Amino acid sequence: MDDTIAECRAVCPGDWVRPPAAAEIAAARTRLAARVAHTPVLRPAALKRVYGEDVWLKCEQFQPVGAFKVRGAANAVRSLSEAELKRGVATHSSGNHGAALAWAAREAGARCQVVMPRSAVASKRAAVKYFGGEVIDCGPSQEDREARLAEVLAATGAVMIHPYDDARVIAGQASATIELLEALPELGTLVVPVGGGGLCAGAILAARWLSRSLAIIGVEPAGADDTRRSLDAGCRVALDRVETCADGLRAQVGEVTFPVLESGLADLVTVDEAAILAATRWAVEVAKMVIEPSAATVLAALFQGGIPRGKGATAAIISGGNLDFDGAVWRRARLATMPGG
Amino acid sequence: MDDTIAECRAVCPGDWVRPPAAAEIAAARTRLAARVAHTPVLRPAALKRVYGEDVWLKCEQFQPVGAFKVRGAANAVRSLSEAELKRGVATHSSGNHGAALAWAAREAGARCQVVMPRSAVASKRAAVKYFGGEVIDCGPSQEDREARLAEVLAATGAVMIHPYDDARVIAGQASATIELLEALPELGTLVVPVGGGGLCAGAILAARWLSRSLAIIGVEPAGADDTRRSLDAGCRVALDRVETCADGLRAQVGEVTFPVLESGLADLVTVDEAAILAATRWAVEVAKMVIEPSAATVLAALFQGGIPRGKGATAAIISGGNLDFDGAVWRRARLATMPGG
Numbered sequence: 282m283d284d285t286i287a288e289c290r291a292v293c294p295g296d297w298v299r300p301p302a303a304a305e306i307a308a309a310r311t312r313l314a315a316r317v318a319h320t321p322v323l324r325p326a327a328l329k330r331v332y333g334e335d336v337w338l339k340c341e342q343f344q345p346v347g348a349f350k351v352r353g354a355a356n357a358v359r360s361l362s363e364a365e366l367k368r369g370v371a372t373h374s375s376g377n378h379g380a381a382l383a384w385a386a387r388e389a390g391a392r393c394q395v396v397m398p399r400s401a402v403a404s405k406r407a408a409v410k411y412f413g414g415e416v417i418d419c420g421p422s423q424e425d426r427e428a429r430l431a432e433v434l435a436a437t438g439a440v441m442i443h444p445y446d447d448a449r450v451i452a453g454q455a456s457a458t459i460e461l462l463e464a465l466p467e468l469g470t471l472v473v474p475v476g477g478g479g480l481c482a483g484a485i486l487a488a489r490w491l492s493r494s495l496a497i498i499g500v501e502p503a504g505a506d507d508t509r510r511s512l513d514a515g516c517r518v519a520l521d522r523v524e525t526c527a528d529g530l531r532a533q534v535g536e537v538t539f540p541v542l543e544s545g546l547a548d549l550v551t552v553d554e555a556a557i558l559a560a561t562r563w564a565v566e567v568a569k570m571v572i573e574p575s576a577a578t579v580l581a582a583l584f585q586g587g588i589p590r591g592k593g594a595t596a597a598i599i600s601g602g603n604l605d606f607d608g609a610v611w612r613r614a615r616l617a618t619m620p621g622g
Numbered sequence: 623m624d625d626t627i628a629e630c631r632a633v634c635p636g637d638w639v640r641p642p643a644a645a646e647i648a649a650a651r652t653r654l655a656a657r658v659a660h661t662p663v664l665r666p667a668a669l670k671r672v673y674g675e676d677v678w679l680k681c682e683q684f685q686p687v688g689a690f691k692v693r694g695a696a697n698a699v700r701s702l703s704e705a706e707l708k709r710g711v712a713t714h715s716s717g718n719h720g721a722a723l724a725w726a727a728r729e730a731g732a733r734c735q736v737v738m739p740r741s742a743v744a745s746k747r748a749a750v751k752y753f754g755g756e757v758i759d760c761g762p763s764q765e766d767r768e769a770r771l772a773e774v775l776a777a778t779g780a781v782m783i784h785p786y787d788d789a790r791v792i793a794g795q796a797s798a799t800i801e802l803l804e805a806l807p808e809l810g811t812l813v814v815p816v817g818g819g820g821l822c823a824g825a826i827l828a829a830r831w832l833s834r835s836l837a838i839i840g841v842e843p844a845g846a847d848d849t850r851r852s853l854d855a856g857c858r859v860a861l862d863r864v865e866t867c868a869d870g871l872r873a874q875v876g877e878v879t880f881p882v883l884e885s886g887l888a889d890l891v892t893v894d895e896a897a898i899l900a901a902t903r904w905a906v907e908v909a910k911m912v913i914e915p916s917a918a919t920v921l922a923a924l925f926q927g928g929i930p931r932g933k934g935a936t937a938a939i940i941s942g943g944n945l946d947f948d949g950a951v952w953r954r955a956r957l958a959t960m961p962g963g
Contacts, residue, residue, distance in 0.1 A: 321662060602910035
């Protein structure tokens with residue numbers, strides 16, 4: 282157990298460092314219905330032209346804050362007692378979870394502090410502030426983040442909301458897949474990006490909750506393939522070095538999420554940086570959708586042919602749209618050779 | 623048909639210089655069903671947050687070529703005889719109609735020549751070539767375009783497909799509104815950008831064809847407000863100077879389309895350059911949709927409060943998504959102050 286989780290256990294009255302139970306998944310679905318967007322499921326003609334068959338996209342870039350993370354954050358914040366809300370919430374995040382928690386806290390009238398590495402994407406730091414959160418600087422390592430967060434929690438008594446190793450957060454993320462399964466009864470294969478594993482664990486648990494047979498394929502950047510290595514090793518493996526433009530997928534797969542992924546993933550594929558950049562460019566310039574590199578990983582996986590064409594329809598979750606148009610990643614993406622010429 | 627008549631009809635396609643009849647609108651709808659995208663109708667949560675109530679968007683940026691123009695172009699090309707297809711098609715266009723005609727011609731195995739001003743947006747010239755069309759350079763004025771096109775038609779015998787003053791083209795554009803009316807039985811107000819007037823005339827005729835009561839509001843850039851002035855004058859007025867970043871709306875309202883607009887528009891509002899740039903930026907950065915400035919005019923009109931909130935739902939047609947990320951317009955847009963802060 283790392284310090285963060287220990288801290289969470291110390292501060293939270295209940296024990297949330299576990300997967301959500303069925304009743305919690307159901308409660309999250311109900312709680313979120315009026316609080317976050319019921320995002321559209323699109324079947325882009327442009328994607329069919331390149332991929333060769335239809336793929337449905339669950340478009341979480343259209344959420345408030347531009348990412349699926351509002352689901353988990355809003356579910357967690359709305360699960361708090363009045364007394365807890367008064368103390369406020371805190372987390373560490375390289376980006377979307379921080380903005381999502383700031384948004385969810387503001388909607389609930391609570392204070393939110395987000396520990397962020399100084400190296401985080403500028404637009405994501407700005408987003409936390411835009412949604413009313415307080416950014417607390419820290420160094421680049423996981424240890425830096427956790428030490429700084431522990432200080433914040435000790436000083437303010439805020440409730441820690443972990444980006445993924447929290448039953449409330451995973452239950453919230455599950456609602457994206459529940460909506461998708463409701464919209465597409467014929468769904469057979471679902472492609473999901475994997476960072477900390479919250480969205481993917483939520484997908485697996487949603488399919489189980491609905492007793493639906495679904496091949497869930499995780500996608501990781503080759504430069505942040507700790508989940509791939511962890512699955513191969515049979516236990517969580519930390520990388521010495523993480524390097525990917527998919528900034529939302531740099532986190533290590535969680536202590537809670539990993540066993541869920543291990544038991545529930547049909548496959549996990551990796552995509553390289555060139556493919557992620559090309560898919561980002563393709564999404565924006567051809568498909569006319571603003572998506573961030575972390576979300577483009579699922580398109581890259583489709584384009585590279587790594588997804589088996591099984592029974593039923595194929596879908597992917599577009600996790601977010603917070604692409605920094607001032608950043609180096611977008612400049613690099615614009616030089617990429619796009620799929621389909 | 624002998625060559626003389628064919629030649630005459632190619633250069634002066636008088637048969638088609640009229641609004642489409644009801645049967646032609648119905649035929650276009652059927653013909654296009656399998657040839658162009660049935661684009662989604664989205665209700666962005668982000669738009670409601672700024673506008674204050676729901677607005678539905680018919681998302682024509684998701685068409686092949688990234689614009690509604692494929693509807694009219696494909697309907698016209700697919701209306702041609704075998705002999706006409708062999709001669710190929712030609713047009714003049716500052717952008718999306720040229721690319722759409724190139725696309726539709728290639729799909730039908732026909733040659734396509736597009737007369738374009740050298741000043742046209744670079745990405746739109748590239749798009750014509752990308753879809754297999756031949757770009758023929760001309761000067762910036764309407765006279766330059768027409769003289770060059772007459773030369774092309776005389777030299778090759780190609781069939782001229784006008785961007786808007788053509789019954790086949792207008793019937794094709796009408797299909798966008800037909801799909802929208804089918805999807806939204808409660809629609810009461812529809813906001814449509816006005817350039818040459820083909821999309822807007824199609825909307826008016828679609829509502830009439832379906833006997834639906836619908837308040838259709840046209841939107842023009844203040845720097846290309848010839849339709850506004852023409853409605854005020856009661857006859858078509860040409861501007862001495864057109865200046866707007868909405869490059870798709872620089873054309874003068876048509877001889878065929880103007881009377882339709884005059885008889886069928888509930889209102890026509892104008893939006894200034896700052897509002898168009900701000901709406902473009904907002905669409906990309908907040909709503910995560912890539913739209914071009916011509917399409918952003920309808921959002922600008924909503925944001926400035928110029929659209930009466932009548933009975934039933936409000937919708938707007940997003941005409942296209944061909945935003946040039948290398949261009950000066952996008953650079954200017956990124957400095958704009960967005961609606962909603």
